[in-house]
Amino acid sequence: MIIGKIDGTFTWKIGEKVRASRVEENIPLNPTTAGIYIAVMMAQIDILKRNGHSYSEIVNESVIEAVDSLCPYMHYKGVSFMVDNCSRTARLGSRKWAPRFDYILEQLAYPALDSNTPIKTDLIEAFKSNTVHAAVSACCELRPYVDISLFAESSMLERVM
Numbered sequence: 001m002i003i004g005k006i007d008g009t010f011t012w013k014i015g016e017k018v019r020a021s022r023v024e025e026n027i028p029l030n031p032t033t034a035g036i037y038i039a040v041m042m043a044q045i046d047i048l049k050r051n052g053h054s055y056s057e058i059v060n061e062s063v064i065e066a067v068d069s070l071c072p073y074m075h076y077k078g079v080s081f082m083v084d085n086c087s088r089t090a091r092l093g094s095r096k097w098a099p100r101f102d103y104i105l106e107q108l109a110y111p112a113l114d115s116n117t118p119i120k121t122d123l124i125e126a127f128k129s130n131t132v133h134a135a136v137s138a139c140c141e142l143r144p145y146v147d148i149s150l151f152a153e154s155s156m157l158e159r160v161m
Helices: 010-021 031-050 055-077 079-084 088-114 121-128 132-142 156-160
Strands: none
Touching (some): 010 079, 031 132, 055 132
């Protein structure tokens, strides 16, 4: 089965234009985007904890890989390029979950924000007291600084595309 590329749609084409014209020093931090990003990361952490994964695996899979490789790579090449160059399992999973995630954002999260639904302070407290913070700190002390290069061709697959 051939999996089609996702970079041909309007959304992905806009992303290419935005990346091409942005000025790195002027990119603002959007609090809504940041909050959703952290909430998704914490949801993954909580699921992995519930399923018995070790803290080192949880931190690596949920935090370190995102911060050190996925985020810089998506920033440089865009989400569609990253998705289309992942494993078959990851490509299928992203296509399966993207509509569900989009629904949750568009139909539940954004309307709640727009209507000024009260913030669930218990969730904020659960985030602040989550045991993963100590694990992240410990793992960060044990690992070397990582600075991946994104400006040189890195694989034959990338050169062909």
